[in-house]
Amino acid sequence: MAGETMNLHQNSQGMEPASHVKNAAEIPVAPPPADEAARQEPLAIISDIHANMEALQVVMGEIKKRDIRRIYCLGDVIGYGPNPLECLDTVIEACDFTIMGNHDFAIFYEPFNFNTAAENAAYWTRNQFEADTDRPRRNRRWRYLGRMQTRIVHKRFLAVHGSPRRPINEYIFPDDIYSATQKLANIFDGLKHLCFVGHTHVPGVFVPQPDFYSPEDLGGEYRITEEKAIINVGSVGQPRDHDPRASFAILHPDRVEFVRVAYDVNKTVEKVRSIDALDNFLGQRLLEGT
Numbered sequence: 319m320a321g322e323t324m325n326l327h328q329n330s331q332g333m334e335p336a337s338h339v340k341n342a343a344e345i346p347v348a349p350p351p352a353d354e355a356a357r358q359e360p361l362a363i364i365s366d367i368h369a370n371m372e373a374l375q376v377v378m379g380e381i382k383k384r385d386i387r388r389i390y391c392l393g394d395v396i397g398y399g400p401n402p403l404e405c406l407d408t409v410i411e412a413c414d415f416t417i418m419g420n421h422d423f424a425i426f427y428e429p430f431n432f433n434t435a436a437e438n439a440a441y442w443t444r445n446q447f448e449a450d451t452d453r454p455r456r457n458r459r460w461r462y463l464g465r466m467q468t469r470i471v472h473k474r475f476l477a478v479h480g481s482p483r484r485p486i487n488e489y490i491f492p493d494d495i496y497s498a499t500q501k502l503a504n505i506f507d508g509l510k511h512l513c514f515v516g517h518t519h520v521p522g523v524f525v526p527q528p529d530f531y532s533p534e535d536l537g538g539e540y541r542i543t544e545e546k547a548i549i550n551v552g553s554v555g556q557p558r559d560h561d562p563r564a565s566f567a568i569l570h571p572d573r574v575e576f577v578r579v580a581y582d583v584n585k586t587v588e589k590v591r592s593i594d595a596l597d598n599f600l601g602q603r604l605l606e607g608t
């Protein structure tokens with residue numbers, strides 16, 4: 319896919335998005351902690367916020383309540399939802415890292431293989447970025463998007479948006495354990511141990527047999543062993559596992575905890591309805607978690 323090989327520091331507009339390079343030091347991007355003590359700290363992993371500020375706020379509140387200081391974001395901060403600027407600003411301030419998702423890519427570069435509703439939402443989102451008259455704030459957002467990496471190689475795990483071999487765009491669906499066993503075998507062959515993903519908006523754990531376990535199957539947590547595992551943390555802002563609550567995960571030294579938190583879905587749905595460029599379906603699906 320073109321997006322994974324192209325220069326991630328230039329977009330088709332060639333304006334603010336490209337200018338981040340000379341001011342890159344302004345953006346807070348922390349490296350993985352080098353010392354063992356920090357590595358033992360719980361780490362919150364969030365993904366697929368999709369410009370849903372109500373969901374992001376409750377997730378950030380839950381993370382703070384648990385006194386977790388480190389947050390990694392697996393991408394798709396924006397796209398689909400009504401609050402892209404607020405969500406990106408929050409992520410810039412709160413997260414150690416953000417990986418580039420296909421919707422972040424679509425807004426910084428061009429939509430790739432999107433349906434009409436997603437494409438319209440991407441162009442509307444880009445217009446929101448451009449319409450902010452606060453130039454430093456606008457440039458900061460474009461620079462942050464332009465600096466998103468496609469993968470993070472941490473001592474304990476790999477983190478990508480989609481899959482280890484095609485990090486921006488490849489989906490790993492629960493049904494793949496029946497219908498795409500060779501695909502899963504190939505992906506696991508290239509994996510050392512643990513990989514965190516988002517992208518499908520369906521939380522759970524894939525193991526090499528192949529098999530898939532939902533958080534309910536696991537009693538809410540996955541015990542880390544020597545076995546390879548691909549762990550989907552679910553979606554903060556647009557869950558698709560028939561549970562409308564925001565989803566994220568916490569990595570502890572010995573386990574991964576799956577967390578769900580309820581938020582004011584109706585408020586987000588109303589915001590989507592009030593914006594003509596956003597298809598009402600994008601709000602309606604939040605009510606069902608689909």
Ligand SMILES: [Fe+2]
Nearest residue numbers: 366394419517
């Ligand atoms: Fe997504």
